Amino acid sequence: MREASCKFSGTSDYKKTTTFFLNLRLSLPLFYSSPAGFTEGVGVLPDDRLNAAVGGTVMFTTTLSPSEKPFSSVNWSFNVSTTIIIFVINAENIIGPEYEDRITFFPSTVSLELRSLTLDDTGEYGVNAVHDGTILNGRTTLVIHEKVSSVLVNSSSTDLVEFSGSVSLSCSASGSSLSFLWFNGSSEVTASDRVQLTDGGSSLTIINVTRFDQGPFRCRVSNPVSTVTSDPVNLSISYGPENINLILSPPQEYFAVGSDISLTCSVGSRPPAQFKWFLNGDQLPDIGSELRLMNVNMSNSGNYSCQASNNKTLRSQTSEPSAITVLEEISGSSVKPSPNLPVEGISVSLTCEAIGSAFTRNWMKNNSELTPTDNMILSDNNRVLTFNSVNRKDNGEYFCNISNPVNSEGAKYIMTINYGPEKVQLKGPNEINFKSTLKLTCSAESTPSARFSWFFNGTVKLTNSVEYVREEVELSDSGNYTCQAWNNITERNSSSVVHELTVTGTSSGLSAGAIAGIVIACFVLVAAAAGGGYFFYKKKYVGSRWTFF
CATH class of the missing domain: 2.60.40.10 (Immunoglobulins)
Structure with a gap:
């Protein structure tokens, strides 16, 4: 590859050389037509236009591949009439004076690099080349742009109230062929019933702003050769109070006297809400989002509510009441x-x-x-x-x-149920021998236990105990014994129970041994009479007593 260039010593030289090559063009019509013996090739430059920045560099790259056989001639022109470079094999290259030191030519592919671009370089560029008997040509358009710079966003207001305010944002920038995009955070802003994009997209208007419109907003300005994004702009959107919530801690309705209770009021609001507290509709002196009730008593019972207000939106919201009941422990x-x-x-x-x-x-x-x-x-x-x-x-x-x-x-x-007395019973013998021991027992169903009274023959009171005991009964102890039960709690008496007793035996002064001897003697006499019908007895005085035999 060989870089071709040609320098002129002055205007007269350039004119002479130009005249020479003009004459050469007449003698070499292959640059503009296809005389007998030449074949015209397809376009060798891309159809799309090229974009470049002021002061930058552009490369006109052909679609041709390097070949061992060089091109016999090449002519690059600007807007048809202005010569950029004329290349003829084995001859000096001719470069237009305004392109000196600004171009580099690549003979192997007939590509061209143009540097130090200005806005005046915008236009149509063409190339004609002859290679192995084939005429090759191409056309393309170059557009020079000023780079984007000085991107700045201005807002009509940055302090707004939700649903009642509108804002306009304008984006300014330096550069050419500018296009504008708006972003809210990382999301692109598009037109809607609330959002208007005007002035080619450089102006953004939001009607009835919401809290989601607070940004940050950025304006992205671009052209085919550069892109610049503005610094962020934030909007202060005041809203609320809303979604008020009263939280009771611990979360219960009933509290013992002496408990500590905390009530917290939460709400969505910007700027932060201010709070008032109410008990049964009466305002309390407490302020702030938390109300603390310490060592409560029964007078603290009632319905508590909080009210949040926003001094920017001039709105307020009151919570549902929360019932607190303070009770004495049992x-x-x-x-x-x-x-x-x-x-x-x-x-x-x-x-x-x-x-x-x-x-x-x-x-x-x-x-x-x-x-x-x-x-x-x-x-x-x-x-x-x-x-x-x-x-x-x-x-x-x-x-x-x-x-x-x-x-x-x-x-x-x-x-314990007190009752009775009832079902009185008297137990003891109905007949007893003379001088024996008598024991009578009285019982009754009763709570508390019954007390008893004893009577003999209905008149004489004997005792107040459960039992009646008499040692060595006499014949005169025969008779009717009566037991009566009574309850000092129920103050009730039972029916009397009568028990008949007979004392049997004799009341003589003989001792028991004497009586027994008499009884035995009687049995002996009876036995003797039964044996012989008679008996004999003798007596003699023995000592101081008589003895029968």
Whole structure:
């Protein structure tokens, strides 16, 4: 490859040389026509136009491949009439004066490089070449552009209110053949019912801005030879308050006296919202997004709400109320019976009491849930359990559990039904020997245990004990013994039970041994009479007594 160039010493030389080559053109019509013996080839330059920047370089590259056989002649021209370079093999190259030091010619492919471009270089470029008897030519257009620079975005306003404000952004830049693109963040801005692009895209207008229009906005300016993006422009879009939410911590409705409670108000707002707090509709002195209630008491109960306001949008929003109920913990629980003792057949009440805020009362009997029977009534929200007529089946342990949402406590009462006396029985012998020991026992069904009174023959009171005991009864102890039971709680007496007793035997002064001897003697006499019909006896004085035999 050989770089061809030609320099002129002055205007007269250029004119002389130009005249020479003009004459040469007349003698070499192959540059412009296809005389006999020559073949015309296809275009050797791309159809698309070329773009280049002022001060830059452009390469007119042909579609020809290097060949061992050189081109016999080449002519590059600008706008047809202006010669850039004329190349003839084995001859000096001719270069137009305005292209000296600006071009480089490549004979092997007849390509041309043009440097130090100016706007005046915009136009049509042509090449004619002869190679091995074939005329080759091509045409293309070169457009010179000024590079993009000084890209700047101006905004009509940067402080706006959502849904009630509009903004216009304008993009300015230096350069030629400029085109404009707008970006919001990384997304390209396109025209819509709210977005208008005017002035060839250099102006962007947004109607009824939203928070999503806050940017950053950038303007990208480009032409075929350069692209420049502006610095970001951010819009301040005020919005809200909206989506207000009141959060209660801990998240519950009921709290014990002395608890600490926190309420937090959250809201979407720009700039940050200002807050007011209300209890049952009355404004509290507290401000800020958090309300702290420390060591609460029952007066802190009520419906709390927060209100958020925005001094830019002049809008406000109030939360739904959050109910807080402060309760006294249940303590001092007890089950108290009615003043009268539980006596079978009468009405008895058990009252479940406690200090604190009682919500529910549940009764149990003997560790099982109480199932009221026909003689039971629960009243005053289960506070009072009434027995219309108690009976022995109502004996047992009664437990009352008092609860509210913060705690529970219970108390028990063991109820014993007092009854009787009834079914009195008197046990003892109906006949007893003279001088024997008499023991009579009286019993009765009764709670508490019955007490007894004893009577002899209906008038004489003997004792108040369960048993009546008499040592060595006399014949005079024969008679009717009466037992009567009574209950000092029920204040009831039983029917009297009469027991008849007979004392048998004799009341003589003989001793038991003497009586026994007499009885034996009688048996002997009876036996003797039965043996012989008579008996003999003798007596003699022995010492100081008589002896019979």
